Structures are given as C-alpha cells and as structure tokens.
Amino acid sequence: MQQRIGLTQFLVNEQHAGRITADLRLLLEITARAVRTIAAIVSKGALADALGEAGTENVQGEVQKKLDVTANEIMLQANEWGGHLAAMASEEMETIFPVPTDSQKGNFLLLFDPLDGSSNIDVNVTIGTIFSVLRNPRAHHETPAEADFLQPGHQQAAAGYAAYGPSTLLVLTVGNGVHGFTLLRETGEFIYTHPFMTIPEETREYAINASNARFWEEPVKRYIAELQQGKTGPRGSDFNMRWIASMVADVHRVLTRGGIFMYPIDEKCRDKGGKLRLMYEANPMSMLVEQAGGAATTGRGRILDIVPERLHQRVPVILGSRKEVERVTAYHGE
Numbered sequence: 001m002q003q004r005i006g007l008t009q010f011l012v013n014e015q016h017a018g019r020i021t022a023d024l025r026l027l028l029e030i031t032a033r034a035v036r037t038i039a040a041i042v043s044k045g046a047l048a049d050a051l052g053e054a055g056t057e058n059v060q061g062e063v064q065k066k067l068d069v070t071a072n073e074i075m076l077q078a079n080e081w082g083g084h085l086a087a088m089a090s091e092e093m094e095t096i097f098p099v100p101t102d103s104q105k106g107n108f109l110l111l112f113d114p115l116d117g118s119s120n121i122d123v124n125v126t127i128g129t130i131f132s133v134l135r136n137p138r139a140h141h142e143t144p145a146e147a148d149f150l151q152p153g154h155q156q157a158a159a160g161y162a163a164y165g166p167s168t169l170l171v172l173t174v175g176n177g178v179h180g181f182t183l184l185r186e187t188g189e190f191i192y193t194h195p196f197m198t199i200p201e202e203t204r205e206y207a208i209n210a211s212n213a214r215f216w217e218e219p220v221k222r223y224i225a226e227l228q229q230g231k232t233g234p235r236g237s238d239f240n241m242r243w244i245a246s247m248v249a250d251v252h253r254v255l256t257r258g259g260i261f262m263y264p265i266d267e268k269c270r271d272k273g274g275k276l277r278l279m280y281e282a283n284p285m286s287m288l289v290e291q292a293g294g295a296a297t298t299g300r301g302r303i304l305d306i307v308p309e310r311l312h313q314r315v316p317v318i319l320g321s322r323k324e325v326e327r328v329t330a331y332h333g334e
C-alpha cells in the first residue's frame with residue numbers, strides 16, 4: 001500500500017529542496033493549525049453557536065457573521081507569536097495588525113479572508129479561508145506600514161485556501177505547483193492527498209452569478225450568451241453552469257476538474273472596482289490557478305501584475321481553464 005505523507009513532512013521536504021525557508025514552513029504549519037481550529041467550529045455549526053450575525057459591520061460595510069469574527073481571531077492569535085511575521089491584514093480589519101512583539105519583526109506579511117462565502121454559513125454549504133503570504137520589505141527593527149503590503153501578486157511567497165466541505169482540505173502553493181491536503185479529523189493531521197493539481201486547458205463548465213446579467217459589459221454578455229447557445233451556437237458544444245457563491249468552493253471545483261469562474265466588473269459594482277478583493281481573494285487564487293496551469297485576468301490584464309493601491313481594493317476576476325480565460329479576455333480587447 002502506498003504510504004501517504006503528512007503536511008509536516010511535505011513542508012520539510014520543500015525546505016530541504018531549498019524552496020522554502022524554515023520560517024515560511026512555520027508560517028504554513030501555523031496557518032494549517034488555525035484552519036484546523038476553524039474547521040472544528042464550522043463542523044459543529046449551531047452546536048458551537050457559530051451561526052448567525054455578530055451584530056457588527058466590517059470596514060467594507062458588510063454585516064459580519066459570528067464566524068467571520070471568530071475565524072479572524074483564530075488566524076490572528078495563531079500567527080502573532082511565532083516570530084515569522086511582521087504584520088497581518090484581513091478582510092475583517094480596517095487596517096493592518098502589526099505583530100505585537102518587542103523584539104525583531106519577522107520576514108513575512110500575511111493577508112487573509114478568514115471566512116469566505118459568509119452567505120453560505122447558515123445554510124451548511126462549503127465555505128473557506130483564503131490566505132496570501134508576502135515578503136516583509138522592511139528591516140527587522142522597523143514598524144510595518146500598510147504600504148508594505150501593496151505588492152503585486154506575482155511577488156507572493158505562498159498562497160492557499162482551506163475548504164470546509166464534506167471534508168476539510170488545505171490547498172497551497174509555494175511556487176512549485178499546487179498541492180492539496182485532506183484533514184484526518186481523528187488525528188488532526190493534514191494528509192497529502194492531491195499532488196500537483198492541474199487545470200485542464202479546455203472545459204465545458206462555467207461559474208458566474210447570472211442574476212447580474214443585465215449589469216454585465218458587452219464582452220461578458222457575448223461570452224455567456226455563446227455558452228448558453230450550446231451545440232447550436234458558435235461554440236458547437238453544450239456547457240454546464242455551477243455557482244456555489246463561495247469563491248473557495250467554486251475555485252476548488254475549477255482546480256479539481258476544470259472550468260471558468262467569473263466575477264466580472266458590472267454596472268452594480270463599477271464604483272467599487274469589482275466585487276472580489278484583490279489582496280486576499282483574487283491574488284492568492286490567481287497564483288494557485290496559474291501554478292495549476294490555468295490563467296487569471298480582470299478581462300483586461302493579468303491579475304498578478306496589478307500594482308495594488310489600497311489594502312481592500314476590489315477587482316474583476318476571470319480565472320480557470322486557460323483557453324476559456326483567453327477567449328473572454330480577447331473579447332474585451334475587440
């Protein structure tokens with residue numbers, strides 16, 4: 001029988017191969033530990049008093065769910081003492097959280113969406129945690145600033161997500177492919193179950209919130225109309241649609257069996273620049289998708305090349321199977 005290794009051994013191997021440093025290994029181990037704690041609460045649902053609203057709003061004016069707040073606390077507490085970080089930033093916090101230490105600051109910056117797919121918490125549908133790791137550009141004795149985080153996504157040192165579904169999965173990249181781990185609840189270990197995940201170039205499956213159709217731009221309207229015409233249309237083939245409304249779950253499906261996921265710019269979200277957040281949703285997911293052989297654009301350019309202007313900046317997102325992403329992007333250029 002094939003012996004499966006755990007996350008710890010995988011990370012040690014990566015360190016020995018010179019692809020990650022000891023402190024990045026620690027960061028990823030600690031993040032996995034935090035994810036495991038969140039998974040335990042998620043799986044208890046109402047029994048852990050985890051459902052419903054917290055009675056507060058975040059910086060983006062969104063109503064916070066209890067789990068948004070709890071997951072944020074867990075990520076902060078897990079990561080503040082390891083010495084590997086200088087600061088953290090989150091969807092649920094207005095500004096950055098410098099790691100409270102008198103001594104040296106660590107080599108990395110961590111960004112996260114602690115609980116993605118908040119609207120799915122109360123209905124027991126897959127939700128997730130998304131994270132992005134950047135290098136700390138400052139000397140170790142200096143205090144980090146928000147501007148330090150504003151690095152383009154291609155500079156990420158690592159990126160990943162956890163999906164809290166029928167099983168809990170941790171999917172990550174350190175720039176050498178995409179690797180998935182399944183949580184074995186009995187021992188709390190993440191087991192290496194999905195080596196080198198790849199996205200097929202072509203697909204017959206798409207994900208978009210079609211209730212926004214009347215707000216879309218022409219290139220997106222054209223692309224989706226062509227898919228919907230199926231066999232009798234210009235694509236000559238039937239396409240299937242899936243929309244879970246948790247980015248983590250939709251992107252995980254794309255990483256598993258291919259597909260295209262879109263949250264394009266539309267008239268409803270134009271003022272904000274898009275719906276999804278660049279630094280802790282679009283960038284980490286784009287790194288994973290590119291590492292798996294797919295593509296990720298705004299329709300007008302590569303997401304990982306965007307130079308961020310703000311921590312909570314939003315962007316249009318089109319990602320997944322390369323040929324489809326290239327097609328929609330080409331329509332934007334016509």
Ligand code: AHM
Nearest residue numbers: 115116117118119209245246247248
């Ligand atoms: P959240 O981070 O507040 O959960 O919002 C992001 C979510 C994504 O997970 C998902 O792709 C999208 O928003 C769902 O949007 P919609 O409500 O239009 O279906």
Ligand code: MG
Nearest residue numbers: 113116117281
């Ligand atoms: Mg989110």
